[in-house]
Amino acid sequence: MCGITGIFAFNEIGRFNLPNISNATETLEHRGPDIQKVYVSDYVALGHRRLSIIDLNPEANQPMMSEEGRYQIVFNGEIYNYKSLKKDLSQKGVVFKTESDTEVLLQLLIHEGKDALNKLNGFFAFAFYDQHKEELLVARDRYGIKPLYYLEDEDRFIFASELKAILKFGIDKEIDSNALYSYLQLNYLPAPLSMVKGVKKLMPGNYALVKKKSVEFNTYYKLEDTFKKPFEGSYEEAQIQLRSLMENAVEKRLVADVPLGTFLSGGVDSSIISAIASKKVDDLHTFSIGYKGHSFFDETEYANAVAKHIGSKHQVFSLSLNDLYDYLPDVLKSFSEPFADSSALPVYALSKLTKEKVTVALSGDGADELFAGYNKHAALYRLWHPGFKEKMVSSLSAIWKALPKSRNNPIGNKIRQLHKFAEAYKLDPQDQYWLLASLLNARKSSELLSNNLLEKIDFESFDLWKEKLLSPLKSKSINQALQLDQELVLQGDMLQKVDLMSMQQALEVRVPFMDHEVVAFANSLPESFKVNGQRKKMILQDTFRDILPTKIYNRPKHGFEVPLLDWLRKDLKSDIENKWLDKDRIVDQAVFDWDEVQALKKKLFSNNPEDSHATIWALIVFQEWWGQYMK
Structure with a gap:
């Protein structure tokens, strides 16, 4: 590395x-x-x-x-x-x-x-x-x-x-x-x-x-080719083959002449990697992080349960918002181009603290994009196979729109998800995917930019790229959605995040799920093996159920998120108002539209922030990058 x-x-x-x-x-x-x-x-x-x-x-x-x-x-x-x-x-x-x-x-x-x-x-x-x-x-x-x-x-x-x-x-x-x-x-x-x-x-x-x-x-190598050779065996036969491939993939990635461990978040994916590795490595070291005082984001309970079950030497790094704030300058400095997935912060913290113990770590990245593990995949399945519940959620669109929405608590987050589902219900399959995969729509993105920048955008080129990218979704296929995730989200976001944050600490992170034999097999499986109206990542969960504690199966899906909204409203409020998104800076820079930035800040500090904090974070990252490389 x-x-x-x-x-x-x-x-x-x-x-x-x-x-x-x-x-x-x-x-x-x-x-x-x-x-x-x-x-x-x-x-x-x-x-x-x-x-x-x-x-x-x-x-x-x-x-x-x-x-x-x-x-x-x-x-x-x-x-x-x-x-x-x-x-x-x-x-x-x-x-x-x-x-x-x-x-x-x-x-x-x-x-x-x-x-x-x-x-x-x-x-x-x-x-x-x-x-x-x-x-x-x-x-x-x-x-x-x-x-x-x-x-x-x-x-x-x-x-x-x-x-x-x-x-x-x-x-x-x-x-x-x-x-x-x-x-x-x-x-x-x-x-x-x-x-x-x-x-x-x-x-x-x-x-x-x-x-x-x-x-x-x-x-x-063409990723699309891996979807063209469908698996013809039974569900049970697929489980046997998947287990063998995953065990081989993990074993290959345990070769190193330096100390090695695994990331263990408590989710199914990292738990599978850690459980397999524990059978091949004596005294396996596993690492996870938690958040003090923010139980909605903390997953250490599940990570501890897995560590106890597999007998690993587990270490939890418990972080506060102040700890994340201390890491912020180094994280922002590490981006040589803007990258606004805020979960980069905990990945940075986990990498930094893990590096003190080992030089190589295995992670569970890639499983969601291979086996349909995101809430987005369940939503797409329901949009393409609607029943009474789905039609009812759609009919209540005006109510979801009026209610306060936030990622920062269970109720506000559920309302946010229902509103997005109701909005997606009105669209064609391509636009449904794009809505669920993006955080800001095209209209709002355009409004946020200055006239100076808007004049330089080749909208025709962008629309042609997007149309070609999304065209396979006309068939309403979950496997086509997974191909898009692998080409777009996995490469552009998830893998880049892990590489950027781990390499900032000179920690090598290996991803067994991205073994090309595992990828080819996963993509050959019918979507019915992966997702239905009630479950996601079906075959992955069922294949390794015998080596993992039951506790981690009886829990909602949770991403590697941070309590960003609280952080922006409190610790970073002064910097938002007086540094990153100060009026003089925005106007002089001539990249963003001041009126729209001002409206976005007002939304952030309101009782109904919705996803404003994600866009504010994207602007902060851009401003730090601009000051470091472009000013």
């Missing part, structure tokens, strides 16, 4: 940027605190920051060069099947100097080129340079677990694990107005968008081949 960056110059103008490689690599120190190295040739420069996980020997440092000096690689991630790949290569006469997966990847690419990508089981972003051919192969894993940004212009191709490294190459800095428009709706930026115009994210399952005069983008 590391940080990578590099540049391929197309001409002499591009070559002027090569000396920036050291400063660009330095910005990634948090991703790899152990060592920094760079490689520079006439037209190519590669930089690497290392977090040592497998083979702590200095010979495994990067950039790693082949013995004769022709090939170089910088690599971020882990290849879990590297031992079997190494065995195959050894039988072909390849001699290895290290025990690292990096050297195996280097040799596999030397022998098989881009065809090697489909043989990799792991998560990765890498750049592989052939000095003789003067070609650079840049690739990203199947699901975007590891990030990779790039910029291409007539003079150079630049890439990096984070946007901040690309900015060190002296590029023009202008807001991508379409990206900002998307960000206000979703609270994150899905690939290929970035907040800086001209900088993009390499799509998951894609690679770029960079040559002297051109860049070719290609796809080696």
Whole structure:
């Protein structure tokens, strides 16, 4: 697990940027605190920051060069099947100097080129340079677990694990107005968008081949293909296969030459990972966080029950709002582009405290998007299979609209959900999904932007992208909704959040549910195995029911949320009024419309805040990013 960056110059103008490689690599120190190295040739420069996980020997440092000096690689991630790949290569006469997966990847690419990508089981972003051919192969894993940004212009191709490294190459800095428009709706930026115009994210399952005069983008893995081979066995047979695949996926991710543990929130997903790992690791360490004085958000009761059941050495980090406030500056500083999922705060806290004990942690991320675990999935099922209850909720739309709504307490949150369901009931399937997946609609997002920004938005391009993205939902298929979640929410939000927050602490987090064999199997299952009108994640829950305590099944779904509304209304009120959303700043900045910002603040401090706190948080994150990188 590391940080990578590099540049391929197309001409002499591009070559002027090569000396920036050291400063660009330095910005990634948090991703790899152990060592920094760079490689520079006439037209190519590669930089690497290392977090040592497998083979702590200095010979495994990067950039790693082949013995004769022709090939170089910088690599971020882990290849879990590297031992079997190494065995195959050894039988072909390849001699290895290290025990690292990096050297195996280097040799596999030397022998098989881009065809090697489909043989990799792991998560990765890498750049592989052939000095003789003067070609650079840049690739990203199947699901975007590891990030990779790039910029291409007539003079150079630049890439990096984070946007901040690309900015060190002296590029023009202008807001991508379409990206900002998307960000206000979703609270994150899905690939290929970035907040800086001209900088993009390499799509998951894609690679770029960079040559002297051109860049070719290609796809080696298509997520949609995994839905085209339906499972034909029974529910019981599917359970047996799922259990085997998950046990293998966890076991692969337990290989490390450093201390290892698991995140344990008390939800089904992390509990499954921890329970499997506990059977394979003696004295497994598990970690969770709770909130002092906020029982609505606290899940430690369930995490403790699981830890006791599986016999792990469990540690709970109990946080107050003051603790989160103390973490805020570091969290905001860690975003090299705006990212407004507020659950990044507890993930940061959990990563920071877990890092004091271990260097690698396994998490349960990905299960909801594979097996239909969100309230959104249950809502879509009911919208597409309506009965008396659903029609009644819809008919009471005016009542739900009038009642106060808030995520901060059970009653207000239930009213909020009923209102959103009633609103979705009136829409077509595509718009139903978008409403449930977003926090702000298109109209309100437009109103929040200044005329200056609105003039720059290519609405036609955005609408075409959205229409193409949502078109499969015409069939009202939960599996199609899950495909969208995996392409949009999982990659843009959940995986990015975990990567950003954990790597800020140089903690490697591994996600067994994202093993490509598990993903392919989950996506082959009929939706009837996953969700119905009463239950979500059916097959996942039933498959592992025998190894988990009953207590965690008899509870409502709860996300990894924070008591954000209270926090914004109290601890951060002064900064909201006098710093982030101060009138002079908003007007001078000319990004947002002052009247709309003022109305949003009024809503936040009213008796009916609804989801205003989520949008306020998105503006705060943007303002901190703007001040750090764009001002």
